[in-house]
Amino acid sequence: MKDNQEETLNRQVAEAEDRANRLFEQQELRKAEMKAAIERSRQLQITRKKAQKDAVKQEEVEFASFWKVRNEEL
Incomplete structure (x- = not known):
């Protein structure tokens, strides 16, 4: 009887x-x-x-180029 109770308790x-390990x-x-x-x-945000x-840099280059050509025309 006692062995049965111990076995049940151990189980x-x-x-x-096992439940605690699975949860962890x-x-x-x-x-x-x-x-x-x-x-x-984070990587997508950096990209x-x-x-x-x-x-923005490309726009600045194009803007400067446009005004350079425009000033030469004038």
């Missing part, structure tokens, strides 16, 4: 540990996925800002 403890693994996986998503977002900066 319940093992099940509780799920949380760690979620954290890793969130970190990866944040990193992707977008660089593209904007390049576009």
Whole structure:
């Protein structure tokens, strides 16, 4: 009888540990996925800002070129 109770108790403890381990693994996986998503977002933001900066520089070059040609015409 006592062995049966101990076995049941040990089984319940093992099940509780398994549940806790699965929950911990799920949380760690979620954290890793969130970190990866944040990193992707950061890289996209950096790329977008660089593209904007390049576009502004290109506009400035075209504007300067236009006025250079225009001034030569005058």
